Structure formats: structure tokens, C-alpha cells
Amino acid sequence: MQIQIFGCERELDESRIGADPATIREQVREYESGTRTAFDLEIAFPDDFTGSVMRAMTEISAGETRTYGAIADDLESAPIAVGQACGRNPIPVIVPCHRIVGVDSLVGYGGGLDLKRRLLEHEGAGIPGE
Known part of the structure; x- marks a missing residue:
């Protein structure tokens, strides 16, 4: 399914989320508006290294990197x-791969660095190297 966030489209594999698309979109809208800082959705993590990295991502609170x-x-x-696993994250934004950064720069993001920067700024996180 496609979601809109800060004027960008992201693809989510909704089969990994235990909620209907309307609930997912509503929580994304709440996140974008600032009324939600964490998603309350059941996630089916892959049983591989990508799943381990995704679990680690979910432990990073909004505003932190x-x-x-x-x-x-x-x-x-x-x-x-870890970077490669972040790139395979099937549910970006919900599982916050944008919160993983380089030591002194943002580094890559499947939605583009502008969106990664926007998500981190929205959460009040510091941007490495700035």
C-alpha cells in the first residue's frame, strides 16, 4: 500500500502489519500532525537479519538516533x-529506519535524504554533521 507523508509517497508491505489500511493511514496522519510519536501496530518481523535490525529500529524513540x-x-x-537491512525494511516510517544515521551525516534513505531529514526534524532529532 502507498502512504503519503510530508508530501512524499512511501510503499509499505501491509501484509507485515496487523491492522487494516485505514488504521495504518490514520496512525501515519496522526504521526505527521504531531499527535502521535509511536505507532501502535502489530508488526510481523522477518525471521532473518533484516528482522533483527527492524526490531532494533523499533527500540529507538522518536527524537533519537x-x-x-x-x-x-x-x-x-x-x-x-545494517545499512543494507535498513534498505530492505518493508514498512518504513512505521519501523523507523530514518532514525539510523551515519556518524557525521544522514547517509542513505529509500525515500530520499530530504524525507529522512524532514522526519528527523519533525521528531526533534539532531542531524549529524549539522
């Missing part, structure tokens, strides 16, 4: 592997 290296250390992996 973690580096690819910090997540890699926690998972006994490499930062590049």
Missing part, C-alpha cells in the same frame, strides 16, 4: 550490513 555502527555492534555485525 543511533548510528549504523552502534546497531552493528549490538547485533555483532557490520555497519554496511
Whole structure:
């Protein structure tokens, strides 16, 4: 399913979310308006490394960031592997891959760096290197 967030479209694999599309869209609208900081949706995580990274993402609160290296250390992996798993996140925004950043820069984001910056600014998170 497609969602709109800050004027951008993102694709979500709703089969991984235990809610109907109307509920998902409503929670995204609440997040965008600032009345919601966390999603209250049941997530079916993949049973692989991507799922482990996704679980780690959900532990990062709105307004906070973690580096690819910090997540890699926690998972006994490499930062590049964490970045690749972030790129495979089937439910971006809901599972906040935008909260994982480089040590001194935003680095990549499937929705584009402008959207990543906008999401982090919306949450009040600091932007690395700025």
C-alpha cells in the first residue's frame, strides 16, 4: 500500500502489519500532525537479519538516533550490513529506519535524504554533521 507523508509517497508491505489500511493511514496522519510519536501496530518481523535490525529500529524513540555502527555492534555485525537491512525494511516510517544515521551525516534513505531529514526534524532529532 502507498502512504503519503510530508508530501512524499512511501510503499509499505501491509501484509507485515496487523491492522487494516485505514488504521495504518490514520496512525501515519496522526504521526505527521504531531499527535502521535509511536505507532501502535502489530508488526510481523522477518525471521532473518533484516528482522533483527527492524526490531532494533523499533527500540529507538522518536527524537533519537543511533548510528549504523552502534546497531552493528549490538547485533555483532557490520555497519554496511545494517545499512543494507535498513534498505530492505518493508514498512518504513512505521519501523523507523530514518532514525539510523551515519556518524557525521544522514547517509542513505529509500525515500530520499530530504524525507529522512524532514522526519528527523519533525521528531526533534539532531542531524549529524549539522
